[in-house]
Amino acid sequence: MSKSKKIVVSFLLLFLAGFMVPERIKIPVAGASKNDWNQQSFWFEPWGTSGVHKGIDIFADHGRPVVSTTDGMVLYTGNLAKGGNVVVVLGPKWRLHYFAHLETIDTSFLSLVLSGEAVGTVGDSGNAKGKPPHLHYSIVRLLPVPWAIDASTQGYKKAFFINPGSYLGGQV
Template identity: 35%
Template sequence: MVLPVEAADPKKDEKMYKTRIELFKKMEAATSIPWYYFAGMDQYERNLRFVRKDLPEPDTVSIYIPESKWAGPLNPNQEDMNPATITAFQGLGTDGNGDQKADRLNGEDVLAAVGKYLLAYGTDHDNIKIALWRYYGRDKAVSIIIGNARMYKAFGKLDLQEKAFPLPRRFNYTFKNTWGDARGWGGRRIHEGTDIFADYGVPVRSTSYGIVEMKGWNRYGGWRIGIRDINNTYHYYAHLNGFAKDLQLGQVVKPGTVIGGVGSTGYGPPGTSGKFPPHLHYGMYKDNGRTEWSFDPYPHLRQWERAGS
């Protein structure tokens, strides 16, 4: 799948962020569950809606609760909006806006239902993680939602879309579109990224707000780092000469945070270096709640480069 580079509408986005955070903080006041957990869950599902054809288009509140979960699996009326009968059939649906209806297409009702569900487990971090696992049944979903929540907590806002080019512009570098090219070392495979050639030690920076999800050695990529952003895009940095001092797994980073340096590590056991010219291999991946795949980072790199970040 090729993901387009789209221009944003700042005024529309600002209004959307304002509306969403007001709803999340309203639920925090009603439940004592910190707003960033609602925001993290909503953003996870919002991202799924952008890449899945079996889900509706994203809305102000994008958490999707299927009819059977909302009304109750044994409820003969799967379109039930009566809070009393929904409760009787152990459905999640509830009235969040005071209109005496439990409408699964109403954002406030959906958030109220999520709040009610989470409260059944407790308001502390560990119990919220348990609740999320039992709801989604997927470790990856839980880790992404908690990562989103940690980013929102750290920066105190929903707009975390700023990007930066991975190398500082003051250094010499060169790159071209090599995504999908054949690679031979270690078996037949395709190149899942763009190579940015530069001198040894040129600083490598995070291109986005995100969570350091992976750090270590890979026989193909050498010393490498993986960072997942708020849009559930996984940014992969490989062939590094090493890592930035004190960079830790689980660390929250922002655009421009130095994470390592350009190197030529890889194609062998830990410490192997010098089998190719120094460069940064930069890849981008998406997760749709079921699987993860690579997409071409080149147009995004060109856009960030032109923006002068």
């Protein structure tokens, strides 16, 4: 088999493996329940300079542990203007799990994390400074699903964004 064919086969196996890994879902703030976020906040508008809110905000005390919602690999830790202290985890089904406004980051780039493992603590960094402490949590698909697009403001972006509230389901 040629080198290029081996690369293609390896990529396809890795791609398929990402869809076969089971998701072990956890609410990302230790001790939180679905009552700690507004079920209507996903795609709420107007939402500052981003136009619509592409995630959910889970409110909790400063310093409460933020845990990975799923098994995965940490692809980014750092500071972004809007998100403040941020962690991004690549999980099963090639989904990015975005944790923002953290007070501390308790993981590192390319670390493997398990569902329920600490990645940081609740804070008010970034554009949340001066607001009640919370975790902004978003889920982004790397592979778009065009059937999720709708006529809402920026509705074409729903091909990439998943409503974390429905993703976390009926957890309490």
